[in-house]
Amino acid sequence: MPQSRPPLTIYLAAPRGFCAGVDRAIQIVELALAKYGAPVYVRHEIVHNRFVVDSLRAKGAVFVEELDDIPDTDQPVIFSAHGVAKSVPAAARHRRMFVLDATCPLVSKVHIEAARHHEEGLEILLIGHAGHPEVIGTMGQLPEGAVTLVETAEDAERIEPRDPKKLSFVTQTTLSVDDTASIVAVLRRRFPDIVGPHKEDICYATTNRQAAVKAIAPKIGCLLVVGSPQSSNSLRLVEVAQRAGCATARLIDGAGDIPWGEIENIESVGITAGASAPETLVEQVIEAFRERFDVKLETVTTAQERIAFNVPRELRPTPSSAA
Known part of the structure; x- marks a missing residue:
């Protein structure tokens, strides 16, 4: 049998x-x-x-x-x-x-903010991770020395601006919401006049994915985040899960990376995917579990996303081709 x-x-x-x-x-x-x-x-x-x-x-x-x-x-x-x-x-x-x-477009918004702060004569702090392409791009919007990178709350405690009353900050869009809030809290405590973004720089998708992980973390023995090691927002999901009570959280490229030895005796697993991971990879992970377990699948939804951005004009269909 x-x-x-x-x-x-x-x-x-x-x-x-x-x-x-x-x-x-x-x-x-x-x-x-x-x-x-x-x-x-x-x-x-x-x-x-x-x-x-x-x-x-x-x-x-x-x-x-x-x-x-x-x-x-x-x-x-x-x-x-x-x-x-x-x-x-x-x-x-x-x-x-x-x-x-x-x-x-949400990265472009940060570029525009940084440029505006610079035009207003403000020194700019960029909360982000050194070497990430988005950080390189944002710092490269302005002359060398106009932007100072702040990676941690410790950095925020040490920073010595030229003029504390002429200071602003922007952030990378894919950061941990909680980490960024702690850094911003330090900056606002030390520099009450600091100018921040009109609207949060961390993008809606990063925020929503982190909130969804927080919702499932207490229910699960392990979280698998489908995403690449270079993906900042995917790495943050692993950290968010660990801080929310899920000690075993792993980043995987796909079904071939599932750490079977770590989940042999657990009763529940959480699955999410970073903002650059296609749904087909998630489906393959679920299918791999179905081959080994009697799976009960529950979706935990914390937000609905209906945002879409236009492609460049050169690529949009002309009226005749759209007919």
Whole structure:
């Protein structure tokens, strides 16, 4: 007689997976390939997910680290969702490249805020992680020295601005909501006149995914976050789960990375996905569990997302083609 499979409840966090900015960026590459043919050049990974990048590469996208890696061409050159320093579009204009900008509009909003603060004569603090493409892009909007990076509350305690009464801050869009709040609290305590964003810089999708993880963390023995190690918002989901009471939280690229040894004797697992991870990877993870366990699937929804961003005008259908 076949051995019965042990029962397992999977709590599926919602929202999870693609955000509007990631969805737009991928659309831009796919529409460019459909309209202009291959190759389409993309500076840096369009989003931080190996599955997405590999699938676009298979369709004819060529990923490069710098514009210098692109030959002279009339084909589209696409900037990733994370945004770029001002020097990059300037170099592209110098080479007369046909550029399609896939920068997330919420990242562009931070760029605009930083520029406005600079024009008003304010010193700018950027709360974020050193080396992340979004941070490099935001700091690169302004002259060297205009932006100071603050990574931790300890950094915020040590910072010595030129003039405490002429100080502002912006943040990376994919940070831990709680970590950022603690850093901002330090800055506001030390510098009561500091100017912050009109609206929170951490994007709605990052906030919503972290809230969904907090909702399921007390119910589960393990959380699996589907996402790539380079993905800031995915790494933050692991940290959020651990702080919310789920000691075992792991980042996995896909079903092949499930740590079976850690979940042999638990009764419940949570699954979520970072903002650049496609739903197909989540489905494969659930299917892998179904092969080993008698799965009961429960979706825990903490928010509804209906935000969508337009693609660049060059890629929108013309009235005749849309008819």
